[in-house]
Every structure is written in structure tokens, then in C-alpha cells.
Amino acid sequence: MLLSEVDGLTAATPQEWDALRIKYLSKKGVVNDLMADFRNVPAEQKREVGMKLNELKTALQEKLAALKETMAASEDNHDDLDLTRTPYPVRLGTRHPLTLVRNEIIDIFSRLGFTLADGPEVEDDWHVFGSMNFADDHPARDMQDTFFVTRQPDVLLRTHTSSVQSRVMETMQPPIRVICPGRVYRNEAISARAHCFFHQVEGLYIDKNVSFADLKQVLLTFAREMFGADTKIRLRPSYFPFTEPSAEMDISCNICGGKGCAFCKQTGWVEILGCGMVDPNVLEANGIDSSIYTGYAFGMGVERITNLKYQVKDLRMFSENDVRFLEEFQSAN
Numbered sequence: 214m215l216l217s218e219v220d221g222l223t224a225a226t227p228q229e230w231d232a233l234r235i236k237y238l239s240k241k242g243v244v245n246d247l248m249a250d251f252r253n254v255p256a257e258q259k260r261e262v263g264m265k266l267n268e269l270k271t272a273l274q275e276k277l278a279a280l281k282e283t284m285a286a287s288e289d290n291h292d293d294l295d296l297t298r299t300p301y302p303v304r305l306g307t308r309h310p311l312t313l314v315r316n317e318i319i320d321i322f323s324r325l326g327f328t329l330a331d332g333p334e335v336e337d338d339w340h341v342f343g344s345m346n347f348a349d350d351h352p353a354r355d356m357q358d359t360f361f362v363t364r365q366p367d368v369l370l371r372t373h374t375s376s377v378q379s380r381v382m383e384t385m386q387p388p389i390r391v392i393c394p395g396r397v398y399r400n401e402a403i404s405a406r407a408h409c410f411f412h413q414v415e416g417l418y419i420d421k422n423v424s425f426a427d428l429k430q431v432l433l434t435f436a437r438e439m440f441g442a443d444t445k446i447r448l449r450p451s452y453f454p455f456t457e458p459s460a461e462m463d464i465s466c467n468i469c470g471g472k473g474c475a476f477c478k479q480t481g482w483v484e485i486l487g488c489g490m491v492d493p494n495v496l497e498a499n500g501i502d503s504s505i506y507t508g509y510a511f512g513m514g515v516e517r518i519t520n521l522k523y524q525v526k527d528l529r530m531f532s533e534n535d536v537r538f539l540e541e542f543q544s545a546n
């Protein structure tokens with residue numbers, strides 16, 4: 214028997230496999246017969262013939278083992294198939310908590326007549342700072358606060374989605390009523406309370422006779438839709454280069470209901486967004502006539518709102534993709 218014949222052996226059933234084993238490897242099989250004949254081989258050829266015999270025996274053993282395995286595998290695939298068996302549970306993915314909250318924010322403002330606007334995350338200085346009335350020496354323009362891709366010309370990662378407001382104003386004339394959701398980047402050390410990227414939703418409304426009262430009403434409606442009908446708001450004077458007057462908005466702490474707790478530092482209030490009337494300089498810089506139009510703008514952090522809704526203590530949880538954390542939001546999907 215030749216070594217090359219071993220390769221061609223096949224067995225489709227256990228019976229066929231057994232027949233091969235008996236034929237070649239049993240006591241009265243081919244290999245043993247050859248071993249018996251070995252006695253008659255002349256001494257000077259014994260070494261070579263012995264090696265060949267051993268090779269043949271190993272090849273046969275290996276081939277039979279391999280055939281057995283293929284047979285077992287094909288049995289698994291076909292004969293054992295139990296169509297009535299309970300299937301393995303399908304693990305459904307869930308939406309990320311930030312996506313859930315962002316969608317909820319978008320939903321609320323869509324119902325108030327806002328449409329969506331989008332823009333690039335890698336931006337130029339003009340759209341992020343220049344058109345937004347930031348002075349040349351404003352600290353946000355510093356490397357410590359902003360990630361620069363190149364300098365002169367300055368290309369950077371947007372630090373807020375106000376850049377999208379600017380892009381909308383330069384291409385549209387009022388009435389403008391948009392919200393701009395998106396990721397923003399700031400050069401901060403990563404900790405439980407700060408991250409180098411986070412998400413914002415900013416809003417912009419420009420038309421004739423838009424007043425601060427309109428802004429307040431829209432924000433109150435948003436707060437009640439988002440956190441419940443009993444939610445109260447308060448506006449504190451603040452400063453942003455792109456709005457005048459500017460304010461920060463607090464809502465009554467939805468964790469303690471305004472009584473005071475560790476989350477609201479016993480004040481009963483938590484800050485959720487910045488807002489104000491669009492500075493006329495911003496309107497003019499973006500090609501809108503500030504003697505005809507006025508507008509308001511607001512901006513909020515999606516992580517902040519999510520923390521309030523779901524009490525996520527550590528910001529890093531949002532970007533670590535730990536399934537145990539993500540699965541907790543299954544029921545909210």
C-alpha cells in the first residue's frame with residue numbers, strides 16, 4: 214500500500230469508518246500484515262523499510278482520527294438538529310443614554326417648531342469664536358482650553374455648537390428657528406466631573422420682535438416637558454460674548470424636589486443651561502440686519518441633563534462602553 218492512497222480514504226458513516234479501521238489497523242489488518250513481512254526484509258534495507266512502515270501507520274492513524282472528527286462535526290450540523298429546542302436568547306442592543314436624552318430634547322423642541330441644523334466638528338476660528346463676538350484675547354482661544362489642529366490659519370475642534378448657529382445665519386435669512394445638537398471638545402483633564410469631549414444642544418431663534426419673554430417661555434416649556442410639570446425655573450444674570458443680556462437657567466432640583474440635597478448642594482436648584490438675547494454684533498457679523506431682527510439663543514450640555522434624569526455620578530461612564538452600565542438603559546429605549 215502506498216502512502217498517497219491514505220489521503221484518498223473516505224468514510225461517510227460510522228460503519229464505513231469502522232470498515233476502514235478493520236481493514237488497515239486491526240490485528241489482521243494491512244499494517245500488521247506488513248509488519249509481519251518485515252522479518253523477511255534483507256538487513257541492509259530494514260532501516261529504510263521500517264521508517265516507511267512507521268510513516269504509513271502514523272498516516273493511517275491520523276487520517277482515521279481526522280475522518281472521525283469530520284463525521285462528528287457533520288452529525289452535529291445535521292442529524293442532531295433539534296428544531297424544537299429553545300433558542301439562545303438574542304441580546305438586543307440599547308440606545309446610549311446620551312442618545313436617548315438628546316432625542317428627547319430634539320423631540321421637545323421639534324414640537325415647538327425648531328428644525329435641526331448640523332455642522333462640522335473640525336472648525337475654523339471664525340465660526341467658533343470670531344463670528345461669535347469673542348475678543349481676540351479671549352481665554353477660550355488659548356491652547357489650554359481649545360484643541361487646535363493647525364495654527365495660522367487656526368483650525369480647531371469646536372468648543373461649542375454655536376459654530377453651527379453661525380453657519381446657519383450665514384446661509385439663511387430670518388425667520389430662523391433651529392437647534393444644533395452635536396459633540397464638542399475642550400482641553401480639560403478627564404475626571405468624574407469633566408471630560409475632553411461632551412455633547413451640547415444649542416438653540417437659535419431670530420425674527421422680528423423676538424423678546425426675552427419668548428425665550429423664558431420656551432425654556433419653561435422645555436423644563437416642564439423634560440423634568441415634569443411641577444418643575445420651576447429661575448434665570449440668573451450671566452455673561453457670554455455672544456448674548457446680551459445673558460443668563461444661566463436653573464431648574465428646581467428634580468432629585469429632592471427643591472427641598473435641598475447633596476446633588477443641589479442644599480440649594481434646591483441646579484443649573485442646566487446658558488442663554489440670552491443674541492448680541493447685535495453677532496447678527497451683523499453673520500450677515501443679519503440687527504436694526505430689523507432680534508433673536509435669542511440657548512445652549513445646554515446633554516451629559517448634564519442626563520445626569521439629572523438618571524443620576525450618573527461619573528462622566529467617564531458615558532464613554533467607557535461598559536455593557537453593565539449601558540444595559541441599565543434598556544427599559545428607557
Ligand code: PHE
Nearest residue numbers: 373375487488489510511512
Ligand atoms: N455656547 C455656550 C457654551 O458653550 C452655551 C450658550 C449658547 C450660552 C447660547 C448662551 C447662548 O457654554
